[in-house]
Amino acid sequence: MSDRPARPERSAFKFFRPIATRWMDNDAYGHVNNVHYYSYFDSAVNGWLVEKGLLAITKSPVVGLVVESGCTYFESVAFPDALEAGIAVAHLGRSSVRYRIGIFKQGARAAAAQGHFVHVYVDRKTQTPVEIPTETRAILSELI
Amino acid sequence: MSDRPARPERSAFKFFRPIATRWMDNDAYGHVNNVHYYSYFDSAVNGWLVEKGLLAITKSPVVGLVVESGCTYFESVAFPDALEAGIAVAHLGRSSVRYRIGIFKQGARAAAAQGHFVHVYVDRKTQTPVEIPTETRAILSELI
Amino acid sequence: MSDRPARPERSAFKFFRPIATRWMDNDAYGHVNNVHYYSYFDSAVNGWLVEKGLLAITKSPVVGLVVESGCTYFESVAFPDALEAGIAVAHLGRSSVRYRIGIFKQGARAAAAQGHFVHVYVDRKTQTPVEIPTETRAILSELI
Amino acid sequence: MSDRPARPERSAFKFFRPIATRWMDNDAYGHVNNVHYYSYFDSAVNGWLVEKGLLAITKSPVVGLVVESGCTYFESVAFPDALEAGIAVAHLGRSSVRYRIGIFKQGARAAAAQGHFVHVYVDRKTQTPVEIPTETRAILSELI
Helix, strand or coil: CCCCCCCCEHHHCCEEEEEECCHHHECCCCCECCCHHHHHHHHHHHHHHHHCCCCCCCCCCEEEEEEEEEEEECCCCCCCCEEEEEEEEEEECCCEEEEEEEEEECCCCECCEEEEEEEEEEECCCCCECCCCHHHHHHHHCCC | CCCCCCCCEHHHCCEEEEEECCHHHECCCCCECCCHHHHHHHHHHHHHHHHCCCCCCCCCCEEEEEEEEEEEECCCCCCCCEEEEEEEEEEECCCEEEEEEEEEECCCCECCEEEEEEEEEEECCCCCECCCCHHHHHHHHCCC | CCCCCCCCEHHHCCEEEEEECCHHHECCCCCECCCHHHHHHHHHHHHHHHHCCCCCCCCCCEEEEEEEEEEEECCCCCCCCEEEEEEEEEEECCCEEEEEEEEEECCCCECCEEEEEEEEEEECCCCCECCCCHHHHHHHHCCC | CCCCCCCCEHHHCCEEEEEECCHHHECCCCCECCCHHHHHHHHHHHHHHHHCCCCCCCCCCEEEEEEEEEEEECCCCCCCCEEEEEEEEEEECCCEEEEEEEEEECCCCECCEEEEEEEEEEECCCCCECCCCHHHHHHHHCCC
8 A cells, every 4th residue: 555645634625615424424334434435526526616607417518527536545534524625626638637635524634535536528418528618627727 | 195295384393404415416317316305304313413412323322213204395406406404303202203304495485395204212232112311302392 | 103004015016126235225323224215216116117118217208206205114124135126006196106115135025114106207398297108007007 | 547547358357246226326417426336346345245254244343444445437337237346356465455346237348447445454443453354365365
């Protein structure tokens, strides 16, 4: 596990969004199951894209599809913990963007987990890659 | 469907808790799948029980198990809607409590859905029914 | 809880479909969380509708929306239990159908849980109720 | 995305287990949401560990906790697709094991997705790392 990334702090992220845990996030071992962190990532980033007017879930002609994701877990969390997702852009390509997300217990200095995912922008109908829309690119650029 | 309950308003509930939708709550039809409402119910009530000091999820010697649940859906909701769960106690028995929960879009007058579930209190080890603990009963009584 | 239905046996259902539990179905109490049963109901019925050629999830001009659901739990189940869902039609109306579903541990005589849900058929675009399509009605009639 | 792994074939895995998709796995874009693949990984490996007698979920004094996970997505899948998870051990350390998992449409030659996760074995009570139990190590060794 020599390639295990260092545990990031809050300063490593550009902005934060609240994440509410749910009863059923806790698995048989009493902590949030590793799977749900990916739902936190999706919800934090896509919720922000919708708020910024960059995504209309059922209508946008161009949408981001997840082609890669990953997470390193540093400390367990459990319902009913209140969490925060820190978000930054790790790489901005021609048709893809890589987000880096930190999951923090509310107010904690060090992340409980850090993950990433890559969105490839595609034409909704043909599902073939397209350039990231100009307005989206402008806003994503500020998060690098 | 003659037994379909009337759509309740906010005044039908005793207190409210916020519910955050998630990206993956939306199903192939673009709305929150009927299944997730039950997770909202669980999270709202159990989160409140934990806050009130009435439930320690991994330790309480007596816990509530769901033996019945149900929901009537009046209006669709979708991520990233912010929701609220209204909570009331519909029936308080010797070893069981029936909660009534309304799911509202934030600030809406009428519920988007109304559900219920019954908790039977059991001994954690033997899983046999026991009386509702005194302190819990006192607090639940205020929600009838 | 005087209206609690009797625990049904296999003969109360018309056909059966396998249900695979998942690790994360088990919650902090070590059993399948009450929420997931509703996912079993959805998956059993809709999977069958697709197989019968009665539903194309992303294309059918008329689809069934869940307007009511409920479940009574008789016995806990837990991952990695193999389950079966028994299905029957409890009521067939002009634009709605009520399914009754039993969840059985594989090979068990008595159901671990019994639930129901009501599908109202709607025009996919307008989301207004329509008559159940003729072919669907014919097949559903055999399940009463 | 130069480090994107090649799409693996069936021969890259040691054994296979069936995975059943669920209605609610499909998200608003009509395909299985990226999050659920991690639930497939968990369920395939832990289900196999239980069957082999290497894990008793609520009792084992030593259990594997996920400290890292990741997935590369090659092709979308959708409910009601029947899937298979191919499993192999990518690395076997003193207290940790790294699994590699391929998700295949039933009978497909090339994987729709490939993921991995790392289990660190810990004492259930103290949550501190311990050596992988001898019997578990012997069986995992056969999967390298």
